[in-house]
Amino acid sequence: METTKKLLEIKDLSIHYFTEEGVVRAVNNIDFELMRGETMGLVGETGAGKTTTARGIMGLVPNPPGRVVGGEILFEGKDLLKASNLEMRLHRGKDFSMIFQDPMTSLNPILTVGDQIAEVIRLHEKLSRKDANLKAAQILEMVGIPAERMSEYPHQFSGGMKQRVVIAIALACSPKLIIADEPTTALDVTIQAQVLELMRELQEKLGTAMLLITHDLGVVADTCNKVAIMYAGQIVEMGSLEDVYDNTMHPYTKGLFGSLPSLSMKSKRLVPIDGLMPDPVDLPTGCPFHPRCPDCKESCKSRAPVKTEVSPGHYVRCLRYE
Amino acid sequence: MSNTLIEVQNLKKYFKTNHGMLHAVDDVSFTIEQGRTVGVVGESGCGKSTLGRVIIRLLEATEGKIFFKGEDITSRPSTLDDRRRMQMIFQDPFSSLNPRMSVSQIIAEPLNIHHVCKSKEELDKRIRTLMDTVGLAERFTNAYPHELDGGRRQRIGIARALALEPEFIVCDEPVSALDVSIQAQILNLMQDLQEERNFTYMFITHDMSVVKHISNSIIVMYLGNMVEKSDADELFEHTLHPYSKALLSAIPEPNIHKERKRTILRGEITSPIDPEPGCRFAARCAYATEECSHCTPELEEVLPNHFVACHHVRTINGL
Numbered sequence: 015m016e017t018t019k020k021l022l023e024i025k026d027l028s029i030h031y032f033t034e035e036g037v038v039r040a041v042n043n044i045d046f047e048l049m050r051g052e053t054m055g056l057v058g059e060t061g062a063g064k065t066t067t068a069r070g071i072m073g074l075v076p077n078p079p080g081r082v083v084g085g086e087i088l089f090e091g092k093d094l095l096k097a098s099n100l101e102m103r104l105h106r107g108k109d110f111s112m113i114f115q116d117p118m119t120s121l122n123p124i125l126t127v128g129d130q131i132a133e134v135i136r137l138h139e140k141l142s143r144k145d146a147n148l149k150a151a152q153i154l155e156m157v158g159i160p161a162e163r164m165s166e167y168p169h170q171f172s173g174g175m176k177q178r179v180v181i182a183i184a185l186a187c188s189p190k191l192i193i194a195d196e197p198t199t200a201l202d203v204t205i206q207a208q209v210l211e212l213m214r215e216l217q218e219k220l221g222t223a224m225l226l227i228t229h230d231l232g233v234v235a236d237t238c239n240k241v242a243i244m245y246a247g248q249i250v251e252m253g254s255l256e257d258v259y260d261n262t263m264h265p266y267t268k269g270l271f272g273s274l275p276s277l278s279m280k281s282k283r284l285v286p287i288d289g290l291m292p293d294p295v296d297l298p299t300g301c302p303f304h305p306r307c308p309d310c311k312e313s314c315k316s317r318a319p320v321k322t323e324v325s326p327g328h329y330v331r332c333l334r335y336e
Numbered sequence: 337m338s339n340t341l342i343e344v345q346n347l348k349k350y351f352k353t354n355h356g357m358l359h360a361v362d363d364v365s366f367t368i369e370q371g372r373t374v375g376v377v378g379e380s381g382c383g384k385s386t387l388g389r390v391i392i393r394l395l396e397a398t399e400g401k402i403f404f405k406g407e408d409i410t411s412r413p414s415t416l417d418d419r420r421r422m423q424m425i426f427q428d429p430f431s432s433l434n435p436r437m438s439v440s441q442i443i444a445e446p447l448n449i450h451h452v453c454k455s456k457e458e459l460d461k462r463i464r465t466l467m468d469t470v471g472l473a474e475r476f477t478n479a480y481p482h483e484l485d486g487g488r489r490q491r492i493g494i495a496r497a498l499a500l501e502p503e504f505i506v507c508d509e510p511v512s513a514l515d516v517s518i519q520a521q522i523l524n525l526m527q528d529l530q531e532e533r534n535f536t537y538m539f540i541t542h543d544m545s546v547v548k549h550i551s552n553s554i555i556v557m558y559l560g561n562m563v564e565k566s567d568a569d570e571l572f573e574h575t576l577h578p579y580s581k582a583l584l585s586a587i588p589e590p591n592i593h594k595e596r597k598r599t600i601l602r603g604e605i606t607s608p609i610d611p612e613p614g615c616r617f618a619a620r621c622a623y624a625t626e627e628c629s630h631c632t633p634e635l636e637e638v639l640p641n642h643f644v645a646c647h648h649v650r651t652i653n654g655l
Contacts, residue, residue, distance in 0.1 A: 059515035174604060202380055208600055210588070232590045235591060260592070277548060277589055284549070290485060291485075
């Protein structure tokens with residue numbers, strides 16, 4: 015029973031980029047799992063390895079210079095890293111698909127939006143051109159765009175509308191998993207609210223699981239069931255929303271919350287995290303967060319913390335809790 | 337209160353386009369007191385950046401007046417001295433710095449133009465002090481912008497704006513391009529500088545939580561119009577205009593216990609080109625009536641020192 019509920023399982027995944035400047039250790043030994051219909055937020059700042067993780071799952075890490083150097087990605091029990099290119103192409107778009115960050119550049123400017131949606135359908139389902147177009151029209155209506163606009167080109171749409179088209183393409187074949195990489199970052203707040211609402215509705219209707227990549231803890235609180243916080247290629251804290259928001263353990267997560275100006279509370283000063291994100295070519299020894307950590311001890315500088323389960327389902331990577 | 341530093345009266349900025357006149361800023365008036373921060377919020381295309389640029393005269397106003405310390409600066413050409421007293425911090429630390437100039441050259445440029453320093457030694461010393469003020473280590477003196485990360489680049493932009501010891505600084509989304517932990521560092525720096533030197537800020541942003549954190553008073557803009565204006569605390573306590581309400585409720589908060597009643601706005605921003613008379617927000621407003629679509633609402637004082645431009649503000653809020 016347990017195995018059928020589990021949709022995606024990532025074990026000890028590491029992805030590195032081999033560049034002239036050295037080895038960029040973008041993702042280091044991460045593991046997490048995602049159940050059917052569940053939404054998980056993957057939160058972190060620029061360079062934390064969120065997008066690389068997503069590309070790893072999709073099999074889209076640019077190679078060279080990128081390479082998955084270890085671990086397993088199990089989708090419905092099958093290791094995607096062992097799948098051939100052809101198998102991956104059959105999976106992508108049908109079983110799992112991706113919503114990219116920037117709707118302005120992820121659509122093809124010289125194809126109509128209808129054609130772009132129908133393309134996915136025709137690739138994965140044996141439908142005639144006419145039937146595929148019909149289905150594309152239905153999907154367009156589903157994301158709130160009138161079907162008459164099928165024959166328009168991306169430049170005729172606004173940013174929010176373009177992101178709806180991207181969502182329509184991702185959902186066209188009712189995938190089991192959607193990876194959304196900062197789907198609303200480029201949008202205005204009122205449009206962001208519309209798009210998040212739409213994604214939530216569709217997810218409920220279709221029972222799709224989602225991995226939502228974002229830097230916005232507010233968006234996560236709004237849409238996700240559980241959350242993983244990434245720092246320097248590692249998941250430093252993971253758990254249910256209650257675990258992470260109410261019972262914050264890791265100093266980095268605490269720092270993230272302290273950095274946010276609050277709408278409901280009056281605070282005179284923010285409590286930022288000192289220093290900067292480490293260079294992934296030259297990660298610090300021991301705990302990668304130790305140079306910025308307010309609770310840094312001598313042992314943090316030499317010994318790397320391992321994943322510790324502080325309460326059922328709540329994991330932290332910090333020596334204080336080992 | 338005669339401490340008014342900036343006064344803006346009926347400011348308009350129209351752009352000529354192929355399709356007609358684009359009303360970027362339409363009839364905006366407000367004042368900024370010395371040492372205070374005015375936050376200007378709104379979504380893309382609402383005219384907030386244009387407003388900032390017109391005030392420091394990077395753009396010429398179409399109509400209206402701007403007073404700096406009581407002197408009408410729109411009636412005469414912009415002088416070197418105007419530009420010394422008013423500076424700007426730009427949104428994008430990636431494109432607002434000349435990639436072929438080193439950090440010290442970038443900071444030195446305004447000092448050289450205004451002949452502030454008599455000797456090379458004095459200039460170097462001044463640059464070092466400025467870098468120190470904004471928290472840039474001395475080792476970056478000869479670095480180029482591409483070698484630095486976003487937070488440090490934004491610090492260069494701030495150092496450059498501070499170089500001439502201005503009185504008024506327009507900050508156009510200074511933290512939007514930065515990660516949250518860096519954003520907090522920059523916001524703290526800007527607040528410290530204000531306390532120390534009594535700077536006056538106009539803080540342009542789309543982020544309601546940032547604007548609440550940093551401002552004393554707030555202006556909400558929609559399609560070139562000012563729709564609401566009041567003190568920061570008052571605005572968040574009694575949000576009156578339907579657009580401000582929607583803007584506020586659209587923000588996802590990092591709090592999982594807060595029950596949220598969301599008003600999701602339907603539709604999108606309409607075109608600011610040759611707008612018809614009437615409330616520009618009417619097309620997206622849940623309370624819009626006949627009146628809204630042909631009669632432009634005036635800004636009126638609904639509560640003490642709290643101005644709103646909406647025909648139905650009293651009925652909506654039960655006032």
